[in-house]
């Protein structure tokens with residue numbers, strides 16, 4: 001299995017997963033043209049589209065794409081009904097010949113029906129788990145998102161995380177602000193800047209590295225927890241600490257000159 005990143009729109013990734021015999025599937029479709037071009041250039045045959053959630057920057061290329069490749073669209077049973085031809089519930093498995101088996105995990109928080117897709121050594125986490133961050137809580141609660149990230153964190157260390165956006169450099173700025181003593185974050189900032197200078201994506205990234213650098217996977221570490229509670233001016237349980245961390249980052253992003 002070979003996985004290609006196709007950058008679309010401002011900072012989205014469509015993931016093009018190539019299996020044997022030039023078969024492929026795509027994960028999310030914020031824009032059709034760059035993906036159609038990549039498929040033509042690689043000489044691939046498309047089997048299916050996997051959709052993580054209903055937002056336009058993940059779905060608005062579907063109609064144009066399917067005018068050329070009329071393939072099934074697997075996606076959440078509870079959202080994006082306009083596009084999904086094969087609805088999936090939590091735990092469903094999609095078997096794609098020559099490519100592999102993909103388990104759908106319901107990972108709500110960013111949206112209520114958000115799915116992540118797991119396959120051999122890889123997780124496609126859409127806008128749930130980003131590198132060094134997580135999606136904003138547009139529909140779900142902090143407790144939901146925390147449960148979703150806790151579940152993804154049960155995957156093995158070597159799992160490669162493929163997320164929906166190139167937000168890593170921005171996310172790391174907040175990660176370092178929230179945890180200034182964390183040297184793994186400082187090292188990752190340098191690595192991500194080097195990749196960017198070469199025009200390379202910062203993802204995929206190993207889950208082991210996320211455990212060291214992603215504040216949203218680290219709310220139970222004492223120093224970060226102390227920082228969150230200082231921000232919130234009170235002692236907090238896990239879900240409340242997660243919610244406060246999310247608000248802290250939202251404030252930080254609003255204040256930073258991006």
Ligand SMILES: [Zn+2]
Pocket residue numbers: 053055110127
């Ligand atoms: Zn989204």
